Amino acid sequence: MMPKVARLHAILWGVFSMGGFIAAFLLPVLIYLVGIAYPLGLWPMAGGDPTSAILSHHHIGTLFLFVTVAGSLYHGIFRFQSTLTELGLAPAKRALEAIGYLIIILGILAVAYYLLLLNPSVLSLP
């Protein structure tokens, strides 16, 4: 039986690694749509914007946004914090970790909250 701390770490790492998959498979297209294609007018459809378009697909769109953003945020912050330690901030490692998790938690709560505001009916999913 693994001790508690180790188990927690194992699970956090599992989430991190799922975040890696998400960031790899789903994030690029989102960046392209929202951050490049839309503002530069490469947008294939006249009118509207990608975020609205995605959200208009109710549940599945909302879910896509949540998963992509939360997963990427987790993965990115987790990793970035270890990058900083590698660049010489090793002494501050534990502090960096704490800040990292704080950002992750706040961020994920925030997307969840706002997405719920935008599409409250997600909750009624079975």
Place this chain on the structure above:
Amino acid sequence: MSKEKPFPEYRRKLGPGWWLSNSHFTRYMIREWTSFFVALFSLIYIYEISLFASGAKDSALALMRNPGIIAFNIVALPFTLYHAFTWFYLIGKVQPIKLGKTTSKPWQALLVNIVLLLIISYAVIQILVLR
């Protein structure tokens, strides 16, 4: 038995520039830095959604058209793709797939996964945006 050390030993410490010492390390560090873009984009986008949610759709869209943000995104995309590719490669390395007698090579996993990435991206555009 604890051996006493009559004479000092020395140890070379890693300086902050260690990752420049060899090309593997440099590539690794670039991969590490992709996380910065992944994280920052996520944060910006969360902010955008919050603007959407609070009804300020126009300022949300204006934010996206901000040249600084566009520039950031243009840099972020290749970095994210780099992240994706190295991730695919590592997966291939760590969990090779056995088919009969031959085991898959990492670059094969990379190719398969790139194709998968294209299909998923296309599907997202088709299903979520265009339809």
Place this chain on the structure above:
Amino acid sequence: MIIGGGAAGLRAAIAAAELDPKLDVAIVSKVYPMRSHTVSAEGGMAAVLRTDYDNFDLHAYDTIKGSDFLADQDAVEFFVKEAPKESIRLEHWGCPFSRDPDGRISVRAFGGMSVKRTLFATDKIGFHLLHTLFQTSLKFENIHRYDEWFTTSILVDNGRVDGVTAIDIRSGELASFLAKAVVIATGGCGRIYQFTTNGWIKTGDGMAMAYRAGVPLKDMEMVQYHPTLLPNTGILITEAARGEGGHLLNKDGERFLKKYVPNKMELGPRDILSRAEMTEIKEGRAFEGPYGSYVHLDLTHLGAGTIEAKLPFVKELAERYLGIDPVHEMIPVRPGQHYMMGGVHTDIHGYTGLPGLYAAGEMACVSMNGANRLGSNSLTECLVFGAEAGIGAAQYAARQGSPNFGNPVQGLALEEEKRIYDRVLKSERGEKISTIRAEMQKTMEEHVGIYRDENSLKQACGLIGDLKQRMKNAVVEDKDRVYNTDLVSALELDFMLDVAETIAYAALARKESRGAHARTDYPKRDDAQFLKHLVVYETETVPRIDTMPVSITRWKPEARVY
């Protein structure tokens, strides 16, 4: 207290620690145990596991015939019976043996063995065996390790062993270890020779220490040459390469062994094969290269599959050190020094006759190898007799009171300190150690090599005597205490010269040809005069040779033809 962290030393330590959990066992080793030279054994270890076609008598007979009837048959019988148990124990401890499809340990053919009975782990058995033993030894809390401590002498007082003196290489300080019983397992002494498969650390320290403590060395003239070494480096290409079907070819592409061992061909014993190669070389049927003459080892017909599955290390070595792919090209090989059949005399329980002193492994001579060891018997020997020596020492220790560090012993330790720091380390003018070492190696190679005769041996005895004198003035260049490998080398060379001398004198005394000992002036085996062991004692002047009977139980000496 165990000296040596190779197969024999570790097995002894585990046996002692298991027997008596209250006993404090110390392993003193001049290198970290997993660096011991056991690590480089490639081919496999012999034991009768397949009782459907194999049995103890057959293994015993093969071993005795291989030894040219010089082996003590009671020791061999004991050995073959214990061998399977020891191998299974090793398997239980985690050794990753290669397996058959039904999950049993695989066996392969080996030179001089009449059936397949050599267990293997690809072609890195020594590596796996050593690491398995080492890692298993870590489990015992009553085993304490002194890594990188160099033992310099055995402390003997009042006819019994009280401990040893050793240098902590890291700090350079000499310390006395008091012990109720001591097992020495310091391995062979191949570095006496120029061209050897043995590692840098195989310098016969234990043999010389025991010899100086008054224990006789036995069968020292029996030096094994292995037929397949890479010509440039002396790296060994395992006998398993022939066991799996490899061929030896001369310049004319002929399998020349049909003239020497027609029935066994490549699976003949090592002494005969090495001499066959030498004959081919002498008679001009060998290749000439930058490192002298050589013959070819041909594995190409085995196919990539077999080579990769069963001989990966051979492939790695040939590729790395010769730039040759054995799947497509032939490997150049020539004979070179490989193993010492002789060593410290012990009985079948590893006891040397000096109360408190036990010995095991390549440095000991229970005499189960006689005049020629069969490949793959040695590792098993290390386990069987390592365990015996460990148990013997532990039982002896349990019967003993504490060792005393009274005046005589303290005096011995002080004397040793003076010898090392005041004489060896301080001397300022004289020859380099490397010069003397090189001359010794050359002397042994040229005069006490595969073929010997009266003249060459007499010369060797004289030359070694001179070198011993010159050694008294040799200079250790490094004067520091911390990690002084130069000092260690000097002490090792000092040991080697003693051992070399015993080999030369014993070889001179045995006026016959038997097993590995081939005298051109006495080409025949002479059972009437020499069916006995030669033992060498240290004296003030030259070594004194005595004899000991060979124990013969069931197998009468017969002509040795293959």
Place this chain on the structure above:
Amino acid sequence: MSQDIATIRVTRYRPEKDGKPFFQDYKVPYRKDMVVLDALNYIKANLDGTLTYRWSCRMGVCGSCGANVDGVPKLTCASFLHEFKGRTIKVEPLTHFSVIKDLVVNMDDFMHKLVEIKPWIIKEKESPPEEGEYRQSAEELERYAQFSSCINCMLCYSACPVYGLNEKFLGPAAIALAYRYIEDSRDEGKDVRFPIVHELEGVWECTLVGECSVVCPKGVDPMLAIQKTKILGATNALKSLVMPRGGK
């Protein structure tokens, strides 16, 4: 015949004389099939008996002769001079370890880590040898064989920046060894070993730099072992989360 000369630039550190390490150059006759270790031996025998380094087998299996050769951790007995021809070859002690003298590093920490992961078969009861061997299929052997071929040369530690930054990190070879036992069908010690490798300074410290596997001379691929250990740990933890409620 004119002889080529190679320059070997070796780190010297003599704690009893010099406060600091420095470089010393030696000129060594160059032969095509000479390895760096041969050059060191040449120096020790002919030029400077005080040069200090470890070696034994000269065939890449004892693991003693590791050093940083031109900045990369290598076995000196398996690095040929011709790979570096025309340049000065820099030979330094393995990085990330403290140096006792010249090229000799302190192995205490590494040895301690090896012991820490309990590298032996853990079994409720060992069956007596008379009952014969434990059966193991070729496939079962294959699962851990690669990870059992580590020669403890420590090159991977010297290559791993994470170990360089944090000495407490259990590190590649030790984890690979732990994984070797975890995957061995004869072993029953998972419950004992998991907590050790999944400790804070265990597998999670590894950020997949992967250099350990690049420098490993024996194809152990510690990175793979670490990653697999992580996956085992994560699935194990998830299971233990789900189990009590899932009722399965």
